[in-house]
Amino acid sequence: MRAVTVRPGAKDSVEVGEVPDPVPADGDLLVDALAVGVCGTDKEIARGEYGTAPPGGERLVLGHESLGRVRQAPPGSGFSAGDLVAGVVRRPDPEPCGACARGEFDMCRNGRYTERGIKELDGYGSEAWRVEAEYAVKLEPHLDRVGVLMEPTTVVAKAWEQVERVGARSWFEPQRVLVTGAGPIGLLATLLGIQRGLEVHVxxxxxxxxxxxxxxxxxxxxxxxxxxxxxxxxxxxxVIEATGANEPVLASLTGTAPYGVVCLTGVSPSGRRATVDAGAVNREIVLQNDAVVGSVNANLRHYRQAADALAEADPAWLERVITRRVPLERAAEAFREQPDDVKVVIEF
Structure with a gap:
């Protein structure tokens, strides 16, 4: 079967090639791929900046933003042939830390986790893939065109959960939200803010x-x-910060109302320096009881929250977030940015 692969560490090595067909183990689903999304992490891997092939291999199958349809499911798994599913990205470390042992593998303490399509595990960017039933999440059938937005929605579902947990340290009835950045993460963060009945600015x-x-x-x-x-x-x-750029990050730290919560979701590139009055930042955060939290990745709870959020959303709006669809045979085009790109997906 065909798959989108890369040689980690080698720039511009993305290609569509033949890989072995998946062989499901006991308890696995066999899934026919519909689409994979392409995000900044995928582009970093394609540029040779990131990524690790499976042990003993030279190439990594890309694709961590997955969508597929179940071909085979084991009895008692809760899945049936024809179900629309997404696969979870991260797996706990083999000797789990306290967080991983409790299902909070997004908060891994020792860094020995693995990730489909990113770190030591092949991704979902092949014509068919297998996934453990316990790491698959079902989507509503009407999301067959847009369910590939599941994984980025899990990222913001976790971000909102973190904000609400931090806010719950005391009385918390937020009204106004600022989302910085209108890429896929920012737009989906906005969607979840609107679903919460909040006044959202982007x-x-x-x-x-x-x-x-x-x-x-x-x-x-x-x-x-x-x-x-x-x-x-x-x-x-x-503030849900989704750019990772210096100015919005720094402005967010001191710009909230008293007892504000800032959630940083954008990953900043290194080497971009800025002059900061650290004393003023510290003074503002302390005297206003502000809180700043970083958030990345997601666990199974967040996948289920994301599935619920997408089921509630307008499919026509979600369809517009996907601004470019690239067929598998031209997958390399998905990694080359175009001016009006929001979310680009590779279709199978």
């Missing part, structure tokens, strides 16, 4: 293309002004 640099309309059609407010102006005008109770 900041991005562009004034044209699909992003402003996607934000406004959710009922949120789109801004393309200076971050300092926007955060001063909005005075958010919550």
């Amino acid at each position: 900041l991005d640099r562009v004034t044209e293309g699909p992003k402003p309309g996607l934000v406004r059609d959710l009922g949120a407010t789109y801004h393309a002004k200076d971050i300092e102006q926007v955060i001063s005008a909005v005075c958010p109770d919550i």
Whole structure:
């Protein structure tokens, strides 16, 4: 069968090639792929900056944002042929730390976890794949065109859970949210904020293309002004930071209303320096009882939360988030950015 593979550490080594057909072990689902999403992590791996092949192998099958249809399911697994499913990305370490042992493998303490399509495990970017039943999550049938957004939705489902858990340290009734960045993570964070009945504002640099309309059609407010102006005008109770860029990160730390919560989800590149008045940042956070939390990856609980959020969303809006669909034979094109890209997927 065909798969999208890369040689980790080698720049521009993405290719579509033949790999062995999957052989399910006891308790596994056999799944026919429908699509995989391409995100910043995939592009970093394609540039040779990241990624690890399975032990003893030279190439890694890409694809951690999965969507497929079950071909075979073991009896008693809770799945049946024809079910729409996504596969979980991370697996706990072999000698689990306390977090992994309790199912919180997104919070692994020792770094010995593995990840499909990223770290030591082949991904879901092949015409068929196997997945342990306990690491598969079912989606509603009507999401067959957009369920590939499941994994990025898990990231923001966890981010919202973290915000709400931090807020619950005391009385917490947030009203205004600022989401920085209108890429897939920012848009899906906005969706979940709107589903919570909050007033959501979104900041991005562009004034044209699909992003402003996607934000406004959710009922949120789109801004393309200076971050300092926007955060001063909005005075958010919550900031979901989804850019990783210096200015919005630093402005978010000191720009919330008192007792605000900032959740950082954007991964910043190294080497971008900024001059910061650390004393002023510290003073603001301490005197306002603010909290800052970083969030990445997701566990099974967040996958189920994401499945519920997508089931509740307007499929037509979700369809618009996917701005480019690339057939498997031209998969390399999915890693080359185009001006109006939001989410790019490879279709099987």
